[in-house]
Amino acid sequence: MMDRIVAELDFHKAALALREQRQAVLASNIANADTPHYKARDLDFAATLERVTADAGLAGPGRVTLQLTSARHIPGQAQRPVGVDDPLFRIPFQPSLDGNTVEMDVERVEFADNTLRSQTELQVLSQRLKTLLGAIQS
Template sequence: MIGKLDEALRFHETALSLRAQRQQLLASNIANADTPNYKARDVDFNAALGQALARAPGTAGPAQLARTQASHIPAGSATATSGGADVQYRTGQQNNIDGNSVDMDVERNQFADNALRYEASVTLIGAQIKNLLAAIQG
């Protein structure tokens, strides 16, 4: 019984975790809008969610990679992954003169969209839990 409940909520747990990580990346982009040579970063949410759900239940985090040389970047590095999601550089329409690729209009829209979808997921989870409690209590 507990396994079925866990499986039913696993999708939403994974989606909320990825949304939170994406929100951090978008906030970082906004915070670095005036930093010379900063490149805007983001994750492909659909691909990251698919990868996270494809992992076997009970496995936490990305697979560990072997570092054969000290100069290799660790797998947990913020530049390589964000909680298992591949971080990509956003290609902008036009870079600033200082090499910064942050477009504040795009970043604000993505930030608001991601926040709205996060809140919708939280509301949906709350409704599912309320339905489960109603079924249990009779």
């Protein structure tokens, strides 16, 4: 039972850490909006979270992990997504003449979306902890 609780909390911890890292990348893009030849970057959050949770042996909420019960079973294979340390370059809709690919409207929307999702993740985690605390106290 305790392993399931720890795995659940570790998943939320990994998700929040990735949200924090993405926020830093987006903030860097906004800070360098006027820097010539600066290339806007972003993280592929879903693919990175999948890789981090798979490497840690965690399953997200509602996900099922496969376990081989026989040596004759065929293991599942998937392409390895981009790593946490490999932010992707963003392709601009309208590149500027100085080579800068930061588009402030896109960056603001992505920054606000990431902030909202971080707050939602914190609220979900808070509710899970309250539920666990209520179950323990009963």
